[in-house]
Amino acid sequence: MFAHAAQLAHLPASLEATVVAMIEVSGMVDLVVDIRADSGLADAVGAALDAQRPVLCDCEMVREGIAPPDGSPVLSLLNDPRVAPLAKAMGNTRSAAAVDLWGDALAGAVVVVGNAPTALFRLYELLAAGAPRPAAIIGIPVGFVGAAESKALLAQGIAGVPYLTVLGRRGGSALASAAFNALAAGARA
């Protein structure tokens, strides 16, 4: 479909439709060179949705972009009233505090981060401290402050679970939710 198709070689074949969806939603063919993913990602997301585990989003834009799969709740806690005081107490961002509120819902969940590097950094901390393990992490925050670093760590396997990311500054809520939707559609097919 795309002239850059040959550059898909570094990605698992099970993610071809997902990568195409990410290119389509971003309008950027060369995105493919920065995409990194675990070969177990598609199966992990499919199993999580089959088990009706939650989809945990870092912000409302990601949540709005997700086509809700049957049975799995799709949540963002960024606007939860507990977040602001917790962020203040933690000395961290609201996005990071919202990750703390995921609690036991993390177990077997699909995490989708499209905005906040601090959400990913906090998730890595919690996992290192023994928090319940999600089934998969789609981590594609965007921008100049921490995004590239948070995604490089994910691609290095810091979370120890199947992942999908885009190296560098590019990313965002539309990319993250489009990637999730393509994975969910593939799991249903």
Next chain:
Amino acid sequence: MFAHAAQLAHLPASLEATVVAMIEVSGMVDLVVDIRADSGLADAVGAALDAQRPVLCDCEMVREGIAPPDGSPVLSLLNDPRVAPLAKAMGNTRSAAAVDLWGDALAGAVVVVGNAPTALFRLYELLAAGAPRPAAIIGIPVGFVGAAESKALLAQGIAGVPYLTVLGRRGGSALASAAFNALAAGARA
């Protein structure tokens, strides 16, 4: 702030903060070369918000990304129950049908399109047919099908109102809402 600052020369000085916000939210410094805007845009958006006119969005992701200004309602009608039957009757997309439902709310409104080229094309048709004129159009749909064409027309002045756009395929809901938020913040400052 950015190495490409010199490339801002083709844009109105009143939009500098807006352009920086668009670069920050996208992680793409070279976006600036594709940004096109009318010199009257900042004033037009400010006056519309002062008059508490609506902010009309083409989709929920744009609406979610907008920090609601005092007094101006922020609407997306994409999920309105009238949209699906209207789209079918029109033989057009749901995004285009939702634009028809804006009706008199268009008068003096700020239109923010971040997803659907068909929303922009339908808006041009309605304006040509005498629909109420919005105060400004932030039109930044994304992708391979119609996006570039819809934005080229906007940059050529087809709508006859102050505009902001990004030529080519790049765009999206995050860019569109970030641009609006920066303009709204500038209007309040």
